[in-house]
Amino acid sequence: VAASGDIQQILESMLQAASTTAAQQWGDVKTSVTQELQILAQRISQIGEGLASGDMTQDDAEDFFAVVRNNAVENIAMATTLVRAGAQKIVDAALAAGQAAINKLVGFALV
Amino acid sequence: VAAIPDCTGVPFSVQLLRDWRKHRGGGAKVGLFARKIFVVVLVSVGIQGCAFRFLESYDADIETGISDYQKSTIDYLTRITQNPAAPENSYTSTASQAYYASSAAQLSELVVRAATDPGPTCVPGQLSFLESYVQQAVAGASAKSKTNSVADVDLSSGTCTAVAIRVMQADHNRMEAMHKRDQKLGAANASLWISLVEDSTRMALTIVKATKP
Numbered sequence: 001v002a003a004s005g006d007i008q009q010i011l012e013s014m015l016q017a018a019s020t021t022a023a024q025q026w027g028d029v030k031t032s033v034t035q036e037l038q039i040l041a042q043r044i045s046q047i048g049e050g051l052a053s054g055d056m057t058q059d060d061a062e063d064f065f066a067v068v069r070n071n072a073v074e075n076i077a078m079a080t081t082l083v084r085a086g087a088q089k090i091v092d093a094a095l096a097a098g099q100a101a102i103n104k105l106v107g108f109a110l111v
Numbered sequence: 112v113a114a115i116p117d118c119t120g121v122p123f124s125v126q127l128l129r130d131w132r133k134h135r136g137g138g139a140k141v142g143l144f145a146r147k148i149f150v151v152v153l154v155s156v157g158i159q160g161c162a163f164r165f166l167e168s169y170d171a172d173i174e175t176g177i178s179d180y181q182k183s184t185i186d187y188l189t190r191i192t193q194n195p196a197a198p199e200n201s202y203t204s205t206a207s208q209a210y211y212a213s214s215a216a217q218l219s220e221l222v223v224r225a226a227t228d229p230g231p232t233c234v235p236g237q238l239s240f241l242e243s244y245v246q247q248a249v250a251g252a253s254a255k256s257k258t259n260s261v262a263d264v265d266l267s268s269g270t271c272t273a274v275a276i277r278v279m280q281a282d283h284n285r286m287e288a289m290h291k292r293d294q295k296l297g298a299a300n301a302s303l304w305i306s307l308v309e310d311s312t313r314m315a316l317t318i319v320k321a322t323k324p
Contacts, residue, residue: 032317037245039310044252046303055299059292062260063285065249067307069262070285071314072249074278076242077271078314080235084165084271085321091165 009101017097018090025086033079040075043068167230167270169322176221177319180279181312183214188308191301200297202290211287218280225273233271242266272322275315282311 047064050056056064103109187210190199198204235242246262263281268274286304290296296304 033241036310036314040245040249043303043307043310044249046306048252050299050303053299055297056303057293060289060300063289064303064307065252066260066263067282067285068252069246069249069260070264070278070281071307071310072245073262073264073266074275074311074314075245076235076266077233077274077278078318079241080233080266081166081271081318081321084231088165 009105011098013097013101015094017093020093025082025089029079029082029086032082033075036075036078040068040072043071165231166322167228167272169319169324170224170228170272173221173224173272173276174316174319176217176224177276177279177312177315180214180217180221181308183210183217184283184308185305187214188296188301188305191296192298192305195295195298200295200301202294202296207290211290214283215287218276218283221276222273222280225276226269228270228272230270230272232269233266233274235266271318272315275311275318279311279315282307 043064047056047061047068050064051058051061187199187206190197194200198206199210201207263285264274264277266274268277286308289300293300
């Protein structure tokens with residue numbers, strides 16, 4: 001009974017650390033992805049203006065749209081990385097909390 | 112989320128658990144203190160021995176390489192926007208040929224370097240809804256402008272760092288193709304290229320910096 005109580009105590013510390021970190025991480029990801037999507041929309045508008053004013057040819061617009069599509073792929077890659085980095089921080093925070101709980105339990109820096 | 116587990120401590124923990132159960136089942140009396148110590152050892156071995164990597168490794172040379180490419184490209188394009196009579200505006204000029212040769216080599220080196228990382232590929236998994244949303248939005252705008260372009264890079268072509276660098280390389284190839292076709296890039300197009308290169312390198316740097324431990 002004492003053993004399962006100890007596990008519960010360690011687990012609760014880890015879950016608390018994980019949920020706090022997750023909330024912070026999601027805010028950062030959302031801000032970055034939203035900003036980059038707004039910029040993509042701005043670039044599409046600039047291509048339209050360039051075509052309308054005659055500053056660029058239809059072939060130029062074709063290339064620019066391909067670049068916007070490439071950058072949209074990169075935006076997803078960025079979102080994926082930020083989510084994974086967030087998950088990494090959540091796991092690291094949970095493990096650090098688990099270490100702290102163990103050290104507290106034994107009364108010295110075991111891990 | 113894809114993760115690469117490195118759980119060297121887990122088999123040891125499982126063995127400890129089996130040994131404990133065997134001793135308990137065999138009638139050996141395990142005291143409260145001993146059990147407490149056992150739980151601590153079991154969990155700490157798990158914590159220390161089982162690290163999960165969700166990301167590719169951080170590479171400082173890639174970060175520097177992206178910044179160097181950004182600087183040289185923005186410098187080159189800025190000379191065109193400031194003075195359309197500058198030699199850089201002409202594709203066949205010595206300045207343009209030197210720029211394209213050196214930047215292509217720079218990007219090629221970065222692509223090779225990023226491709227050697229064995230980290231997880233950039234397939235977004237839970238974020239695939241975002242991928243289809245963004246691609247549909249861009250495709251709609253492209254159709255309105257009567258263009259039929261497709262992306263040159265897909266997310267399965269390596270780690271997210273590798274995908275970002277391949278995007279930079281593909282964008283660069285598009286810029287050179289346009290310059291070669293039109294012979295003169297022009298101030299308006301050069302200005303839009305500056306924005307697009309800044310967007311691409313900013314996202315690439317965000318990706319690389321996020322992999323920092």
